[in-house]
Amino acid sequence: MPGPAARWIAERIEAMLVETNKEYKVHFPEKEIQEFAESVLPGVDNYFVGHFHVDREIKVDGCSSVLRVVPDWLSQRKLIRVSAEGTKEVLHFQNGSFENAH
Numbered sequence: 001m002p003g004p005a006a007r008w009i010a011e012r013i014e015a016m017l018v019e020t021n022k023e024y025k026v027h028f029p030e031k032e033i034q035e036f037a038e039s040v041l042p043g044v045d046n047y048f049v050g051h052f053h054v055d056r057e058i059k060v061d062g063c064s065s066v067l068r069v070v071p072d073w074l075s076q077r078k079l080i081r082v083s084a085e086g087t088k089e090v091l092h093f094q095n096g097s098f099e100n101a102h
Contacts (some may be wrong), residue, residue, distance in 0.1 A: 028054055037067040045086060055090075 007035045032048070037058045040047050055071035055078060068088070071078040077093040078101055092101040 009048070022027075028052055033058055033067070034060075036060070041065045041067055046082075094102070 017100055029052075033052075033056075036049075037047070038060050041060045041063045042065075045065050047065070048070055049067060050070045052069050052071075053075065054069055055076060056069040058067040060067075060068065061062040068080065070080060071090075073079070079091050079093070079098075081089045083089070090101040091098040093099075
């Protein structure tokens with residue numbers, strides 16, 4: 001898809017969604033996410049959640065797994081790469097390439 005068309009589509013979608021989920025855009029639901037993590041983490045190695053526009057790792061006492069709130073691309077230019085072995089690496093896009101963020 002040509003870049004200008006893709007940007008136009010993305011801008012239209014963002015304009016339509018600007019009024020949705022305002023409560024979570026203003027306030028990250030810390031308590032609810034912690035409760036969710038407590039319910040799902042004992043059964044998995046890792047759990048990834050998006051749409052909150054923050055970059056967080058949530059841990060639960062007595063559990064080695066992690067709930068990872070994935071950063072948003074638009075404002076943070078970060079992504080998380082998971083290897084076949086399960087190791088996670090946060091990469092930051094700047095100056096035309098990805099660099100390790102940690």
